[in-house]
Amino acid sequence: MPTLYLIRHGLAADRDRDENDADRPLTPSGLQKTGQVALRLVACGLTCDRLLTSPLIRAQQTAQILVDAGFAADMQVLPALAPAGSLPDWLAWLRSASGLTAIALVGHEPDLSTWAETLLWGAPRGNLLLKKAGIIGLTLPEQDDPVGHSSLFWLTPPRLFIS
Amino acid sequence: MPTLYLIRHGLAADRDRDENDADRPLTPSGLQKTGQVALRLVACGLTCDRLLTSPLIRAQQTAQILVDAGFAADMQVLPALAPAGSLPDWLAWLRSASGLTAIALVGHEPDLSTWAETLLWGAPRGNLLLKKAGIIGLTLPEQDDPVGHSSLFWLTPPRLFIS
Numbered sequence: 018m019p020t021l022y023l024i025r026h027g028l029a030a031d032r033d034r035d036e037n038d039a040d041r042p043l044t045p046s047g048l049q050k051t052g053q054v055a056l057r058l059v060a061c062g063l064t065c066d067r068l069l070t071s072p073l074i075r076a077q078q079t080a081q082i083l084v085d086a087g088f089a090a091d092m093q094v095l096p097a098l099a100p101a102g103s104l105p106d107w108l109a110w111l112r113s114a115s116g117l118t119a120i121a122l123v124g125h126e127p128d129l130s131t132w133a134e135t136l137l138w139g140a141p142r143g144n145l146l147l148k149k150a151g152i153i154g155l156t157l158p159e160q161d162d163p164v165g166h167s168s169l170f171w172l173t174p175p176r177l178f179i180s
Numbered sequence: 181m182p183t184l185y186l187i188r189h190g191l192a193a194d195r196d197r198d199e200n201d202a203d204r205p206l207t208p209s210g211l212q213k214t215g216q217v218a219l220r221l222v223a224c225g226l227t228c229d230r231l232l233t234s235p236l237i238r239a240q241q242t243a244q245i246l247v248d249a250g251f252a253a254d255m256q257v258l259p260a261l262a263p264a265g266s267l268p269d270w271l272a273w274l275r276s277a278s279g280l281t282a283i284a285l286v287g288h289e290p291d292l293s294t295w296a297e298t299l300l301w302g303a304p305r306g307n308l309l310l311k312k313a314g315i316i317g318l319t320l321p322e323q324d325d326p327v328g329h330s331s332l333f334w335l336t337p338p339r340l341f342i343s
Binding site: 060061062137138142144145146154156167168169170171172173174176177178180 | 223224225300301305307308309317319330331332333334335336337339340341343
Protein backbone atom coordinates (compact mmCIF):
# COMPACT_ATOMS: atom_id res chain seq x y z
CA MET A 18 0.00 0.00 0.00
CA PRO A 19 1.41 3.43 -0.87
CA THR A 20 2.86 5.57 1.89
CA LEU A 21 2.16 9.31 1.95
CA TYR A 22 4.32 11.75 3.90
CA LEU A 23 2.89 15.23 4.49
CA ILE A 24 5.74 17.53 5.48
CA ARG A 25 5.21 21.11 6.64
CA HIS A 26 7.81 23.66 5.51
CA GLY A 27 10.39 24.79 8.08
CA LEU A 28 10.40 28.02 10.07
CA ALA A 29 10.25 31.02 7.72
CA ALA A 30 11.06 34.69 8.16
CA ASP A 31 8.36 37.09 9.27
CA ARG A 32 6.65 38.98 6.49
CA ASP A 33 8.08 42.41 5.72
CA ARG A 34 5.59 45.07 4.83
CA ASP A 35 6.65 45.13 1.20
CA GLU A 36 7.42 41.46 0.75
CA ASN A 37 5.24 38.93 -0.99
CA ASP A 38 4.24 36.06 1.32
CA ALA A 39 5.23 33.60 -1.40
CA ASP A 40 8.82 34.84 -1.28
CA ARG A 41 9.51 34.45 2.45
CA PRO A 42 12.59 32.24 2.90
CA LEU A 43 13.43 29.85 5.73
CA THR A 44 15.29 31.43 8.64
CA PRO A 45 18.79 30.15 9.55
CA SER A 46 17.16 28.19 12.39
CA GLY A 47 14.52 26.87 9.95
CA LEU A 48 17.22 25.76 7.51
CA GLN A 49 19.12 23.98 10.28
CA LYS A 50 16.17 22.17 11.85
CA THR A 51 14.75 21.15 8.47
CA GLY A 52 18.18 19.79 7.56
CA GLN A 53 18.25 17.71 10.74
CA VAL A 54 14.77 16.33 10.00
CA ALA A 55 15.84 15.40 6.46
CA LEU A 56 18.96 13.59 7.68
CA ARG A 57 16.97 11.69 10.32
CA LEU A 58 14.43 10.61 7.70
CA VAL A 59 17.19 9.10 5.61
CA ALA A 60 18.91 7.61 8.69
CA CYS A 61 15.62 5.85 9.48
CA GLY A 62 15.77 4.27 6.03
CA LEU A 63 12.92 6.37 4.64
CA THR A 64 12.86 7.68 1.10
CA CYS A 65 10.16 8.57 -1.41
CA ASP A 66 9.88 8.01 -5.12
CA ARG A 67 7.97 11.25 -5.77
CA LEU A 68 8.40 14.54 -3.92
CA LEU A 69 5.85 17.25 -4.67
CA THR A 70 6.10 20.76 -3.28
CA SER A 71 4.09 23.92 -2.98
CA PRO A 72 5.46 26.66 -5.26
CA LEU A 73 6.16 29.01 -2.32
CA ILE A 74 9.83 29.68 -1.59
CA ARG A 75 9.77 28.32 1.98
CA ALA A 76 8.26 25.06 0.72
CA GLN A 77 10.64 24.73 -2.24
CA GLN A 78 13.59 25.34 0.09
CA THR A 79 12.30 22.61 2.41
CA ALA A 80 11.91 20.22 -0.54
CA GLN A 81 15.41 21.03 -1.80
CA ILE A 82 16.82 20.18 1.64
CA LEU A 83 15.03 16.83 1.46
CA VAL A 84 16.52 16.19 -2.00
CA ASP A 85 20.00 17.19 -0.85
CA ALA A 86 19.76 14.74 2.07
CA GLY A 87 18.86 11.90 -0.29
CA PHE A 88 15.21 11.54 0.75
CA ALA A 89 14.13 12.04 -2.90
CA ALA A 90 15.92 12.14 -6.25
CA ASP A 91 14.29 15.41 -7.26
CA MET A 92 11.19 17.51 -6.67
CA GLN A 93 8.18 18.61 -8.67
CA VAL A 94 6.23 21.82 -8.05
CA LEU A 95 2.48 21.30 -7.83
CA PRO A 96 0.25 24.43 -7.69
CA ALA A 97 -2.42 22.46 -5.77
CA LEU A 98 -0.04 22.49 -2.77
CA ALA A 99 0.02 26.29 -2.44
CA PRO A 100 -1.81 27.70 0.63
CA ALA A 101 -5.56 27.10 0.52
CA GLY A 102 -4.69 24.35 -1.92
CA SER A 103 -6.95 21.83 -3.53
CA LEU A 104 -7.26 18.28 -2.20
CA PRO A 105 -9.40 17.26 -5.23
CA ASP A 106 -6.66 18.52 -7.58
CA TRP A 107 -4.07 16.52 -5.67
CA LEU A 108 -6.31 13.44 -5.69
CA ALA A 109 -6.60 13.86 -9.48
CA TRP A 110 -2.79 13.90 -9.65
CA LEU A 111 -2.69 10.77 -7.45
CA ARG A 112 -5.11 8.90 -9.72
CA SER A 113 -2.95 9.78 -12.73
CA ALA A 114 0.19 8.45 -11.00
CA SER A 115 0.75 4.73 -10.77
CA GLY A 116 3.29 2.30 -9.38
CA LEU A 117 4.42 4.70 -6.63
CA THR A 118 5.23 3.21 -3.23
CA ALA A 119 6.05 6.38 -1.30
CA ILE A 120 4.93 9.94 -2.06
CA ALA A 121 5.89 13.06 -0.10
CA LEU A 122 4.18 16.45 -0.18
CA VAL A 123 5.74 19.66 1.16
CA GLY A 124 3.12 22.25 1.94
CA HIS A 125 1.35 24.47 4.43
CA GLU A 126 -1.00 24.53 7.37
CA PRO A 127 -3.89 24.19 7.90
CA ASP A 128 -4.05 22.42 4.51
CA LEU A 129 -1.86 19.41 5.31
CA SER A 130 -3.55 18.43 8.57
CA THR A 131 -6.96 19.12 7.02
CA TRP A 132 -6.11 16.83 4.09
CA ALA A 133 -4.84 14.16 6.49
CA GLU A 134 -8.05 14.23 8.51
CA THR A 135 -10.09 14.06 5.33
CA LEU A 136 -8.10 11.04 4.11
CA LEU A 137 -8.46 9.39 7.53
CA TRP A 138 -12.01 10.17 8.58
CA GLY A 139 -13.69 11.64 5.53
CA ALA A 140 -13.89 15.18 6.92
CA PRO A 141 -11.63 17.63 8.76
CA ARG A 142 -12.06 18.38 12.47
CA GLY A 143 -9.00 20.51 13.14
CA ASN A 144 -7.63 18.12 15.77
CA LEU A 145 -4.23 17.22 14.25
CA LEU A 146 -1.34 19.47 15.30
CA LEU A 147 1.39 19.72 12.64
CA LYS A 148 4.40 21.85 13.61
CA LYS A 149 6.78 23.50 11.15
CA ALA A 150 9.12 20.79 9.75
CA GLY A 151 6.74 18.25 11.27
CA ILE A 152 5.63 15.12 9.45
CA ILE A 153 2.40 13.16 9.02
CA GLY A 154 2.74 9.56 7.73
CA LEU A 155 -0.31 7.91 6.15
CA THR A 156 -0.88 4.55 4.54
CA LEU A 157 -3.18 4.83 1.54
CA PRO A 158 -5.44 1.95 0.49
CA GLU A 159 -4.34 -0.04 -2.54
CA GLN A 160 -7.69 0.09 -4.35
CA ASP A 161 -10.29 2.06 -2.40
CA ASP A 162 -10.80 5.81 -2.60
CA PRO A 163 -8.22 7.15 -0.12
CA VAL A 164 -10.75 9.61 1.35
CA GLY A 165 -11.94 8.03 4.60
CA HIS A 166 -9.94 4.84 3.99
CA SER A 167 -6.35 5.83 4.84
CA SER A 168 -4.49 5.02 8.07
CA LEU A 169 -2.21 7.13 10.24
CA PHE A 170 1.04 5.52 11.35
CA TRP A 171 3.07 8.61 12.22
CA LEU A 172 2.72 12.21 13.30
CA THR A 173 5.72 13.94 14.76
CA PRO A 174 6.88 17.41 15.66
CA PRO A 175 10.58 17.88 14.89
CA ARG A 176 11.56 18.03 18.58
CA LEU A 177 10.40 14.41 19.10
CA PHE A 178 12.20 13.19 15.98
CA ILE A 179 15.59 14.90 15.85
CA SER A 180 16.36 15.66 19.51
CA MET B 181 -3.80 21.84 28.98
CA PRO B 182 -3.07 18.31 30.23
CA THR B 183 -1.03 15.99 28.04
CA LEU B 184 -2.01 12.34 27.70
CA TYR B 185 0.43 9.67 26.53
CA LEU B 186 -1.06 6.34 25.43
CA ILE B 187 1.74 3.76 25.40
CA ARG B 188 1.28 0.24 24.08
CA HIS B 189 3.13 -2.53 25.97
CA GLY B 190 6.27 -3.95 24.35
CA LEU B 191 6.64 -7.18 22.41
CA ALA B 192 5.44 -10.12 24.54
CA ALA B 193 6.02 -13.87 24.34
CA ASP B 194 3.60 -16.02 22.34
CA ARG B 195 0.90 -17.66 24.36
CA ASP B 196 1.67 -21.20 25.51
CA ARG B 197 -1.23 -23.61 25.49
CA ASP B 198 -1.39 -23.72 29.28
CA GLU B 199 -0.46 -20.14 30.02
CA ASN B 200 -2.84 -17.39 31.02
CA ASP B 201 -2.76 -14.47 28.55
CA ALA B 202 -2.49 -12.08 31.49
CA ASP B 203 0.82 -13.66 32.53
CA ARG B 204 2.72 -13.39 29.23
CA PRO B 205 5.98 -11.49 29.85
CA LEU B 206 7.91 -9.22 27.48
CA THR B 207 10.47 -11.01 25.32
CA PRO B 208 14.17 -10.09 25.62
CA SER B 209 13.72 -8.02 22.43
CA GLY B 210 10.58 -6.43 23.89
CA LEU B 211 12.44 -5.55 27.09
CA GLN B 212 15.30 -4.00 25.12
CA LYS B 213 13.20 -1.94 22.71
CA THR B 214 10.86 -0.74 25.46
CA GLY B 215 13.91 0.32 27.46
CA GLN B 216 15.20 2.33 24.50
CA VAL B 217 11.82 4.04 24.10
CA ALA B 218 11.76 4.91 27.81
CA LEU B 219 15.26 6.40 27.70
CA ARG B 220 14.42 8.44 24.58
CA LEU B 221 11.28 9.80 26.24
CA VAL B 222 13.34 11.08 29.15
CA ALA B 223 16.10 12.35 26.82
CA CYS B 224 13.41 14.41 25.01
CA GLY B 225 12.58 16.01 28.35
CA LEU B 226 9.25 14.21 28.70
CA THR B 227 7.93 12.96 32.02
CA CYS B 228 4.49 12.38 33.49
CA ASP B 229 3.08 13.02 36.91
CA ARG B 230 0.76 9.99 36.87
CA LEU B 231 1.47 6.64 35.19
CA LEU B 232 -1.45 4.19 35.04
CA THR B 233 -1.08 0.66 33.76
CA SER B 234 -3.18 -2.31 32.76
CA PRO B 235 -2.87 -5.12 35.33
CA LEU B 236 -1.47 -7.57 32.74
CA ILE B 237 2.14 -8.60 33.23
CA ARG B 238 3.39 -7.30 29.86
CA ALA B 239 1.86 -3.88 30.60
CA GLN B 240 3.15 -3.75 34.18
CA GLN B 241 6.65 -4.66 32.93
CA THR B 242 6.44 -1.85 30.37
CA ALA B 243 5.32 0.60 33.06
CA GLN B 244 8.14 -0.51 35.39
CA ILE B 245 10.67 0.15 32.60
CA LEU B 246 9.23 3.66 32.24
CA VAL B 247 9.56 4.21 36.00
CA ASP B 248 13.13 2.86 36.04
CA ALA B 249 14.07 5.29 33.23
CA GLY B 250 12.73 8.24 35.22
CA PHE B 251 9.66 8.93 33.05
CA ALA B 252 7.41 8.58 36.14
CA ALA B 253 8.00 8.36 39.88
CA ASP B 254 5.82 5.27 40.26
CA MET B 255 2.91 3.46 38.66
CA GLN B 256 -0.68 2.69 39.57
CA VAL B 257 -2.61 -0.35 38.29
CA LEU B 258 -6.03 0.53 36.87
CA PRO B 259 -8.36 -2.38 35.96
CA ALA B 260 -10.07 -0.21 33.29
CA LEU B 261 -6.85 -0.51 31.24
CA ALA B 262 -7.04 -4.31 30.90
CA PRO B 263 -7.89 -5.58 27.36
CA ALA B 264 -11.40 -4.63 26.26
CA GLY B 265 -11.12 -1.95 28.91
CA SER B 266 -13.52 0.82 29.74
CA LEU B 267 -13.06 4.36 28.45
CA PRO B 268 -15.97 5.62 30.62
CA ASP B 269 -14.27 4.13 33.70
CA TRP B 270 -11.02 5.86 32.78
CA LEU B 271 -12.83 9.13 32.11
CA ALA B 272 -14.39 8.81 35.58
CA TRP B 273 -10.87 8.42 36.99
CA LEU B 274 -9.77 11.48 35.00
CA ARG B 275 -12.60 13.61 36.39
CA SER B 276 -11.64 12.58 39.91
CA ALA B 277 -8.00 13.57 39.33
CA SER B 278 -7.04 17.22 39.35
CA GLY B 279 -3.99 19.37 38.89
CA LEU B 280 -2.24 16.86 36.63
CA THR B 281 -0.25 18.21 33.69
CA ALA B 282 0.86 14.92 32.09
CA ILE B 283 -0.78 11.51 32.39
CA ALA B 284 0.48 8.29 30.80
CA LEU B 285 -1.47 5.07 30.27
CA VAL B 286 0.13 1.72 29.45
CA GLY B 287 -2.32 -0.65 27.81
CA HIS B 288 -3.40 -2.73 24.86
CA GLU B 289 -4.66 -2.59 21.32
CA PRO B 290 -7.15 -1.99 19.87
CA ASP B 291 -8.23 -0.18 23.04
CA LEU B 292 -5.64 2.61 23.05
CA SER B 293 -6.08 3.69 19.43
CA THR B 294 -9.87 3.35 19.78
CA TRP B 295 -9.79 5.59 22.85
CA ALA B 296 -7.57 8.09 21.05
CA GLU B 297 -9.94 8.28 18.08
CA THR B 298 -12.89 8.71 20.45
CA LEU B 299 -11.13 11.54 22.29
CA LEU B 300 -10.19 13.17 18.97
CA TRP B 301 -13.25 12.70 16.79
CA GLY B 302 -15.98 11.42 19.12
CA ALA B 303 -16.04 7.90 17.68
CA PRO B 304 -13.54 5.23 16.63
CA ARG B 305 -12.82 4.47 12.97
CA GLY B 306 -9.92 2.02 13.31
CA ASN B 307 -7.55 4.26 11.31
CA LEU B 308 -4.77 4.87 13.86
CA LEU B 309 -1.92 2.34 13.78
CA LEU B 310 -0.23 1.88 17.18
CA LYS B 311 2.72 -0.54 17.21
CA LYS B 312 4.00 -2.36 20.29
CA ALA B 313 6.00 0.11 22.43
CA GLY B 314 4.49 2.85 20.24
CA ILE B 315 3.16 6.11 21.66
CA ILE B 316 0.16 8.37 21.04
CA GLY B 317 0.39 11.93 22.42
CA LEU B 318 -2.82 13.89 22.95
CA THR B 319 -3.58 17.32 24.34
CA LEU B 320 -6.75 17.30 26.43
CA PRO B 321 -8.94 20.40 26.73
CA GLU B 322 -8.71 22.32 29.99
CA GLN B 323 -12.45 22.55 30.61
CA ASP B 324 -14.45 20.78 27.88
CA ASP B 325 -15.35 17.11 27.86
CA PRO B 326 -12.23 15.48 26.33
CA VAL B 327 -14.38 13.25 24.06
CA GLY B 328 -14.29 14.89 20.64
CA HIS B 329 -12.31 17.88 21.91
CA SER B 330 -8.75 16.54 22.25
CA SER B 331 -5.89 17.13 19.82
CA LEU B 332 -3.22 14.78 18.46
CA PHE B 333 0.35 16.08 18.50
CA TRP B 334 2.26 12.78 18.31
CA LEU B 335 1.95 9.21 17.09
CA THR B 336 5.08 7.19 16.67
CA PRO B 337 6.13 3.61 16.13
CA PRO B 338 9.33 2.80 18.08
CA ARG B 339 11.43 2.51 14.90
CA LEU B 340 10.84 6.21 14.09
CA PHE B 341 11.63 7.30 17.65
CA ILE B 342 14.62 5.29 18.84
CA SER B 343 16.47 4.42 15.64
